[in-house]
Amino acid sequence: xxxxxxxxxxxxxxxxxxxxxxxxxxxxxxxxxxxxxxxxxxxxxxxxxxxxxxxxxxxxxxxxxxxxxxxxxxxxxxxxxxxxxxxxxxxxxxxxxxxxxxxxxxxxxxxxxxx
Amino acid sequence: xxxxxxxxxxxxxxxxxxxxxxxxxxxxxxxxxxxxxxxxxxxxxxxxxxxxxxxxxxxxxxxxxxxxxxxxxxxxxxxxxxxxxxxxxxxxxxxxxxxxxxxxxxxxxxxxxxxx
Numbered sequence: 001x002x003x004x005x006x007x008x009x010x011x012x013x014x015x016x017x018x019x020x021x022x023x024x025x026x027x028x029x030x031x032x033x034x035x036x037x038x039x040x041x042x043x044x045x046x047x048x049x050x051x052x053x054x055x056x057x058x059x060x061x062x063x064x065x066x067x068x069x070x071x072x073x074x075x076x077x078x079x080x081x082x083x084x085x086x087x088x089x090x091x092x093x094x095x096x097x098x099x100x101x102x103x104x105x106x107x108x109x110x111x112x113x114x115x
Numbered sequence: 116x117x118x119x120x121x122x123x124x125x126x127x128x129x130x131x132x133x134x135x136x137x138x139x140x141x142x143x144x145x146x147x148x149x150x151x152x153x154x155x156x157x158x159x160x161x162x163x164x165x166x167x168x169x170x171x172x173x174x175x176x177x178x179x180x181x182x183x184x185x186x187x188x189x190x191x192x193x194x195x196x197x198x199x200x201x202x203x204x205x206x207x208x209x210x211x212x213x214x215x216x217x218x219x220x221x222x223x224x225x226x227x228x229x230x231x
Contacts, residue, residue, distance in 0.1 A: 006157075009155075040224075040225075041225070042205050042207075042222030042223050042224050043158070043222050044222070045219050045220070045221075048219065088157060088158065092217070099165060099216070099217065101146045101148070101163065101165060101209065101211075101217040102148075102160060102173070103158075103160070103220065105150075105157040105158040105159070107155060107156060107157040108155075108157050
C-alpha cells in the first residue's frame, strides 16, 4: 500500500524558533493535508493543499505541495508553547470509483517547545 | 452541532470479550471511517463507509466488524478482543462533495481501549 515517510520523528525546540517538517512518498497524491493532534484529542486539520506547487499559509503555519506531487512540507514560524503536539501529514488519491475519501497518514512528528 | 462523538472514552477488556465502540455524527456526512492509532505508527484505517448500507475494508480490518444502518452512526465491533487490539480508536467523518470528492475530515475525541 501507499506509505508516507514523515520526518523528523520528534523535535525539541526553544520558544521563538522556527520549525520545519516534511513528508515524502513514492506515490503521487492529489491532495496533501496537515493535521495537529493535542494530547488526548483527535487530529484537527491545519492546512489543505490541492495543487502541485501550491503554497498556503494559516497564521504562523505555511505548507507547500511539492511539484512532483510526492512530497509536502510544513513550517511553523516563531513557535510558542501551545504549538506542542503531534503533527501529521496525510495524502489523498482518487480511487477507481472516483472517491478520494481514504487518507494515508504519516507516522507523525512530535513537537516539544521549551518556554 | 456536537460534531463527531465517540463512546466510551476509556474501556478495559479481557481477552476474548466482545464490545462495540460507538460513533455518531450530526453533520449529515456521508463518509465515515475508523482509525486506530498506535505509538509511532500514525493513524491506520480500519474500515470506512461512503454511505448508509455501504462499508469497505481499510488497511487493518482483521478482528473488526462494522455496519452503517443510518447516516449518523457507524459502530465498530470487536468480536473477540485480543491484546494486539490495545490502541486508541478514532472515528472520522466528512461531507461528500460533487463527483464523490471528500471535504474536510473531522475526527472524534477517541476511545482508549486496553485489552488484558
